[in-house]
Amino acid sequence: MLCCICKEKDATVHLTQIAGEKMQKVDLCEECAKTKGVNDPTGFSLADLLLGLGASQEIEQSAGGAELKCPRCGFTQADFKKAGRLGCSECYRTFSEALGGLLKTMHKGTHHVGKIPESLRQNRDLTDRLKLLQKRLGKAIEEEDFEAAASLRDEIKQTNARLGSPATS
Numbered sequence: 001m002l003c004c005i006c007k008e009k010d011a012t013v014h015l016t017q018i019a020g021e022k023m024q025k026v027d028l029c030e031e032c033a034k035t036k037g038v039n040d041p042t043g044f045s046l047a048d049l050l051l052g053l054g055a056s057q058e059i060e061q062s063a064g065g066a067e068l069k070c071p072r073c074g075f076t077q078a079d080f081k082k083a084g085r086l087g088c089s090e091c092y093r094t095f096s097e098a099l100g101g102l103l104k105t106m107h108k109g110t111h112h113v114g115k116i117p118e119s120l121r122q123n124r125d126l127t128d129r130l131k132l133l134q135k136r137l138g139k140a141i142e143e144e145d146f147e148a149a150a151s152l153r154d155e156i157k158q159t160n161a162r163l164g165s166p167a168t169s
Helices: 030-035 046-051 055-062 077-083 089-094 096-106 118-142 146-163
Strands: 013-019 022-028
Touching: 022 030, 089 096, 118 146
Parallel strands: none
Antiparallel strands: 013 022
């Protein structure tokens, strides 16, 4: 694979940027990478690479010119720019203003809502359905609607079988 800039030498540095639904790949030879500052840690911010160009400037601007420092681990904005990650959980509070804007551009929101494995979600849905059916069965028996109760009993047995637990009658 040839370098995208000089189109002469083999590319040894490969960068990929995903913005929205577009993915851009840049393949550079060592010489072009050095020219662009990719291999020079002082001229190239890993935070800019990971979070998008201009990310480190956004962090600095949100601090109002003063150098923020985490009270727990001593991590600074400069450390974040170099490493592209934070030092401890307290860093998230310390740098929260700056991170808010970055997180909004990287993710759908600023709060983690979590994910649930498909099998657990299915079990939870079946358990909720079972509770609803049992409630409806109790109501049908109370109203002496025995046809509906028999139908609900059969549906409860099927749901229990799908859930993998013993059927209750």
